[in-house]
Amino acid sequence: MKALRADLLDFTAAPAWGATADAAVRWRPDHWLLVADDGRIAGVQAEDPGDGVERHCHRGRLLLPGFIDTHVHSPQVGVMASYGTELLDWLNTYTFPAESAWADAAVAAAGTAHFLDALLAHGTTAAVVFPTVHKVSAEALFQQASTRGMRIIGGKVLMDRHAPPALLDTVAQAERDCIDLIQRWHGQGRNSYAVTVRFAPTSTPAQLAMAGELCRADSSLYMQTHVAENRDEVRWVAELFPQARSYLGVYETAGLLHPRSVLAHGIWLDDNDRSALHAAGAQVAFCPSSNLFLGSGLFDWPAAVRSGFNVSMASDVGGGTSLSMQRTLADAYKVQALAGQRLTAWSALHSATRGAAQALGLEGEIGSLEPGLMADLCLWDKSLTPIDTHRQAMARDLHEQLFAWLLLSDERHLASTWVAGQEKYKRRTSP
Numbered sequence: 001m002k003a004l005r006a007d008l009l010d011f012t013a014a015p016a017w018g019a020t021a022d023a024a025v026r027w028r029p030d031h032w033l034l035v036a037d038d039g040r041i042a043g044v045q046a047e048d049p050g051d052g053v054e055r056h057c058h059r060g061r062l063l064l065p066g067f068i069d070t071h072v073h074s075p076q077v078g079v080m081a082s083y084g085t086e087l088l089d090w091l092n093t094y095t096f097p098a099e100s101a102w103a104d105a106a107v108a109a110a111g112t113a114h115f116l117d118a119l120l121a122h123g124t125t126a127a128v129v130f131p132t133v134h135k136v137s138a139e140a141l142f143q144q145a146s147t148r149g150m151r152i153i154g155g156k157v158l159m160d161r162h163a164p165p166a167l168l169d170t171v172a173q174a175e176r177d178c179i180d181l182i183q184r185w186h187g188q189g190r191n192s193y194a195v196t197v198r199f200a201p202t203s204t205p206a207q208l209a210m211a212g213e214l215c216r217a218d219s220s221l222y223m224q225t226h227v228a229e230n231r232d233e234v235r236w237v238a239e240l241f242p243q244a245r246s247y248l249g250v251y252e253t254a255g256l257l258h259p260r261s262v263l264a265h266g267i268w269l270d271d272n273d274r275s276a277l278h279a280a281g282a283q284v285a286f287c288p289s290s291n292l293f294l295g296s297g298l299f300d301w302p303a304a305v306r307s308g309f310n311v312s313m314a315s316d317v318g319g320g321t322s323l324s325m326q327r328t329l330a331d332a333y334k335v336q337a338l339a340g341q342r343l344t345a346w347s348a349l350h351s352a353t354r355g356a357a358q359a360l361g362l363e364g365e366i367g368s369l370e371p372g373l374m375a376d377l378c379l380w381d382k383s384l385t386p387i388d389t390h391r392q393a394m395a396r397d398l399h400e401q402l403f404a405w406l407l408l409s410d411e412r413h414l415a416s417t418w419v420a421g422q423e424k425y426k427r428r429t430s431p
């Protein structure tokens, strides 16, 4: 048995939109989180558990459930912060060349190790990941996530048109690769397979139909893709699929909308699309940093709340400019502010922890500090610099304190990251 002493924050339900005080917020200052030898949370208590337990005292630090990033690209760490383009040019100019290099298994392995270690160094213990079209990139993802014990959902990217030849598969080869990867990795350790359609323009209708068949054959599979990110992209999809009711309708027709579907962006949706997402039980991964950086548009979160579909939080690196969930959530606040809306620290943090876990059907494994769940944890300094120390001292209540922390902190505030009860990242330099 181990025990961590810190200020514990998690959620027992979804906080109400706009409520800075909410009963769903569970704040347990100066408590001990007990971790059993099997890597699961054993309990929470105010009393010191005593000498018989391996005690880690982080008094004054903030302990959260490990962050969940529901949309991120493992091969794109090196294309972050690429100048001067919108989505379609950005793909052709920066992203496709970078992804082509991952045909080489050694390149994919080294890049994946770098990527997963970077997630841990940002407090992220679970992620829904796009590798590349190459089977070896998905192999590397599952293999290296297993080594680290991380909770990963991913799959070989499907794309059989409108990309450089080095990034194209065929329907038949892609199907064989998916079936083989599903058999060997889906449900192995903490890995789950996601049927991974890059986006409608890079798959033929035949490939989309094949992807839908895979989903129909096994309802435990996830599906991930992009939808309605950019206006030129939406126009292009309308040209390519003239019969479709909308961009989302292309996926709906192919059988790709279901409770385990994760659709990135969802900026240019209409009310019919929102109703379809709700009816399917699907979720949108909101990627504010990417949406601002690529000039894609402003996601309407309140409309999603009204429609009742799930929204989780995602960095979308390399369209996003940071793997930090605090920076991502700070951008989410600013996107909502431009629309006259206010995102509370509670709704923000919930969307990157328990909310994402629930939307993924993983609330029995991750997302809160509940006994029985995996001890996936991130431990933070509340302040490091004279500026944020001063700001914390000025905070008048809990929401103000946590909101200021969220907006002013980043990965430098991370003291350590735990995966299944093991410390997998520890800051080397003292603050």
Ligand SMILES: [Zn+2]
Pocket (backbone or CB within 6 Å): 071, 072, 073, 226, 264, 316, 319
């Ligand atoms: Zn993306």
